[in-house]
Amino acid sequence: MISRKLAEEVIGAALSTGGDYAEVFVEHTQKNSMTMTNGIMDAAVSGQDFGASVRLLRGTECVYAYTNDVSAAAMLELAKKVAHAMEGVAKGKQVTLVERYNVNYCQTLIVPSSVQTAMKVDYMKRAYHAARSYSKDIVQAVITYKDMDQRIFLATSDGYCGEDRRIYTSFGVRSVASDGLMNQTGNHRAEIQGGFELFERYNPEEMGRAASETAVTMLYAEPSPTGELPVVIANGTGGIFFHEACGHSLESSSVARGGSVFSDKIGQQIASSKVTAWDDGTIAGEWGTINVDDEGLPSTKNLLIENGILKGYMIDRLGARKMGMQPTGCGRKESYRFAPTSRMTNTFIAPGEDEDKDIIASVEYGVFAKLFGGGTANPQTSSFNFNVQEAYLIENGQITKPIRGATIMGMGVEALMNVEMVGKHLAFDGGLCGAASGSLPVSNGQPMIKISKLVVGGQ
Incomplete structure (x- = not known):
């Protein structure tokens, strides 16, 4: 993308006014997206994005700039502007970069750009017909296909120089059921950090039927009960609970400025002793896995909570400076247009010792949250609110009636303390997480868990 020699010159120019760390990031990304509604292709977008950024740090000060022009003259001019934005004594600094080869945790077998569009459309049609034929109550089915191929070059003033390639492919089905008076929606999606081999793991017909x-099921469900109730959260998609209720509050972007409920809590109990949690960017093939972060640091398996005790945070370079701690290889950003900050990768509650059947049997009257919709959280207070896409009533230790319109809400600090049981079967679910450094692929995981009490709302 650019030569190592040019990268050395750019970093040297950025450091010319006394900065103590600089990095140059170059990106070339190709994206494709298609949407089919009721069997008709109504959107197909392809595009390429190309640009570069320079970031400069001095202590906890930060200057960041980007450009679409990666010529030598433009890159050096950008570095000089960054340097001049950080006032200091002019001085030269020679930087020597050493190329490093990153570990590759995610192998792509079939590069999406090599697959004909007609084949992609065929998979979409198969999912659509399966979704619509499931029931006469299905009035609409929307199929989405997306792939992204991101190539980056990154060099830092501490000597790192390397390239990385990240390929993501996703496929989703959204079915709408109606009785003429009310609509209910079902979503089913699959995503891999890889290519078109996604369809060797996931069957489009099965996905269409699952969404419908x-x-x-929700169309004919009863309204959700309301009040403070025990809630059992299914494995896989239920991982969004930890992501929102706790994960964001453990990122240094919140912790470093004292804006997290978990700031300065290392070594303290913040959860039930049943809870051990990790953020692990090294899981082979997982949606949120990274080979190297966007600050040139290798991906890590980072222990966050152990038996309820807070053990660590997710820390980027700038957050590490503010906190007096070491970065954990989680500085991430969507593209060259964003400055990196601490972000989750694959965040999960570790498996426990409880059997799923025993978890359900322990609830006399409560809610089983099988599939989650959207959710929000406030890192400063740990308050959260989730829509439950598919939920069921638990009565006398058995899952009984489907219920619709359920929401769960509460405070992460309380909910974590109220985790009573943790199952054995860990599963992950991927999605996109939006924050200060853009929208990024992340995976959320957990086994089945039981929370003794949460506020459940209904329609």
């Missing part, structure tokens, strides 16, 4: 099954 959820929509129809």
Whole structure:
């Protein structure tokens, strides 16, 4: 993308006024997206993005700039502007970069750009017909296909120089069921950090039927009960609970400025002794895995909570300076247009010792949250609110009736303390997480868990 020699010159120019760390990031990304609504292709977008950024740090000060022009003259001019934005004594600094080869945790077998569009459309049609034919109550099915191929070059003033390639492919089905008076929606999606081999793991017909099954089930469900109730959260998609209720509050972007409920709590109990949690960017093939972060640091397996005790945070370079701690290889950003900050990768509650059947049997009256919709959280207070896409009533230790319109809300600090049981079967679910450094692929995981009490709302 650019030569190592040019990268050395750019970093040297950025450091010319006394900065103590600089990095140059170059990116070339190709994206494709298609949407099919009721069997008709109504959107198909392809595009390429190309640009570069320079970031300069001095202590806890930061200057960041980017450009679409990666010529030598433009890159050096950008570095000089960054340097002049940080006032200091002019001085020269020679930087020597050493190329490093990153570990590759995610192998792509079939590069999406090599697959004909007609084949992608065929998979979409197969999912659509399966979704619509599931029931007469299905009135709409929307199929989405996306792939992204991101190539980056990164060099830092501490000597790192390397390239990385990140390929992501996703496929989703949204079915709408209606009885003429009310609509209910079901979503089913699959995503891998890899290519078109996604369809060797996931069957489009099964995905279409699964989305429609959820929509129809919720159409004929009873309204959700309300009040403070025990809640059992299913494995896989339930991982969004930890992501929102706790994960954001453990990122240094919140912790370093004292804006997190978990600031200065290392070594203290913040959760039930049943809870051990990790952020692990090294899991082979997982959606949120990274080979190297966007600050040139290798991906890590980072222990956050151990048996309820807070053990660590997710820390980027700038956050590390503010906190007096070491970075953990989680400085991430969507593209060259964003400055990196601390972000989750694959965040999960570790498996426990409880059997799923025993977890359900322990609830006399409560809610089983099988599939989650959207959710929000406030890192400063740990308050959260989730829509539950598919939920069921638990009565006398058995899952009984489907219920619709359920939401769960509460405070992360309380909910973590109220985790009573943790199952054995860990599963992950991927998605996109938006924050200060853009929208990024992340995976959330957990086994089945039981929370003794949460506030449940309904329609």
